[in-house]
Amino acid sequence: METAIKVKNVTKKFRIYQEKNSTLKERLVYAGRTKFKEFFALDNVSVDIPKGKTVGLIGKNGSGKSTLLKLISRILYPNSGEIKVYGRVSSLLELGAGFHPDFTGRENIYMNASIMGLSKKEIDKKLNEIISFSELEDFIDNPVRSYSSGMYTRLAFSVAISVEPDILLIDEVLAVGDYSFQIKCLDRIKLLKNAGVTIVIVSHDHNVIKELCDLVVWLKHGKIMNYGNPNEVVEQYLEDLCKVNTSV
Numbered sequence: 077m078e079t080a081i082k083v084k085n086v087t088k089k090f091r092i093y094q095e096k097n098s099t100l101k102e103r104l105v106y107a108g109r110t111k112f113k114e115f116f117a118l119d120n121v122s123v124d125i126p127k128g129k130t131v132g133l134i135g136k137n138g139s140g141k142s143t144l145l146k147l148i149s150r151i152l153y154p155n156s157g158e159i160k161v162y163g164r165v166s167s168l169l170e171l172g173a174g175f176h177p178d179f180t181g182r183e184n185i186y187m188n189a190s191i192m193g194l195s196k197k198e199i200d201k202k203l204n205e206i207i208s209f210s211e212l213e214d215f216i217d218n219p220v221r222s223y224s225s226g227m228y229t230r231l232a233f234s235v236a237i238s239v240e241p242d243i244l245l246i247d248e249v250l251a252v253g254d255y256s257f258q259i260k261c262l263d264r265i266k267l268l269k270n271a272g273v274t275i276v277i278v279s280h281d282h283n284v285i286k287e288l289c290d291l292v293v294w295l296k297h298g299k300i301m302n303y304g305n306p307n308e309v310v311e312q313y314l315e316d317l318c319k320v321n322t323s324v
């Protein structure tokens with residue numbers, strides 16, 4: 077099977093800064109330097125995402141799901157390891173990332189879609205469709221800083237799907253929109269899936285994961301615990317959660 081995304085032995089560390097040096101000795105030893113600890117958000121992770129499949133990422137808060145998506149979309153770079161991506165990527169990651177707050181919705185559509193590789197002409201052609209999907213006709217010429225989080229998401233989702241990506245990365249954004257928009261987004265995601273787009277989605281909604289995904293990756297403390305059949309992997313993850321909760 078053809079691969080859309082290949083993640084090989086990827087490690088991502090962050091620094092956790094600790095209290096300022098307080099004693100005289102510490103101040104002399106660490107003169108001018110702040111103490112920090114290194115923390116593994118992803119620890120030697122390898123995973124192949126097959127072309128045309130929808131893959132869910134599950135795991136507790138802080139397990140490394142968003143970090144993995146950010147590495148795939150090259151917002152972050154790994155400390156070691158390698159990530160290969162085959163095709164045009166469109167990502168819906170942090171809410172409103174890529175939007176400029178002082179620009180209007182319309183201006184942000186142009187800015188965002190051109191960053192994702194569309195020409196001005198292509199965006200002109202798609203503009204009405206993008207605005208209409210977002211249902212923000214009445215607000216499209218207002219600066220996006222006046223938008224609610226749901227309105228941000230609507231616009232971001234509409235732009236992300238309009239660029240006809242080969243690969244779509246979605247991080248938990250569905251939870252932000254209202255119910256009717258969530259359904260509309262899910263329907264659109266299913267259409268893209270059926271059209272052969274490779275999708276990687278982070279969600280804490282296991283019903284969405286089971287309904288949508290062909291495969292699921294379970295991350296725990298930055299390591300892959302399992303990767304495979306959605307029902308099995310979700311069950312295993314839930315069992316592990318129960319074990320941890322009852323042992324406390």
Ligand SMILES: Nc1ncnc2c1ncn2[C@@H]1O[C@H](COP(=O)(O)OP(=O)(O)OP(=O)(O)O)[C@@H](O)[C@H]1O
Nearest residue numbers: 090091116117135136137138139140141142143144
């Ligand atoms: N820029 C950063 N600087 C320092 N630590 C970070 C940074 N980004 C993420 N982390 C840490 O890395 C770990 C993994 O974070 P990540 O956002 O990938 O988790 P997640 O599984 O997506 O969690 P959630 O379900 O809460 O969204 C967390 O402990 C987080 O605090």
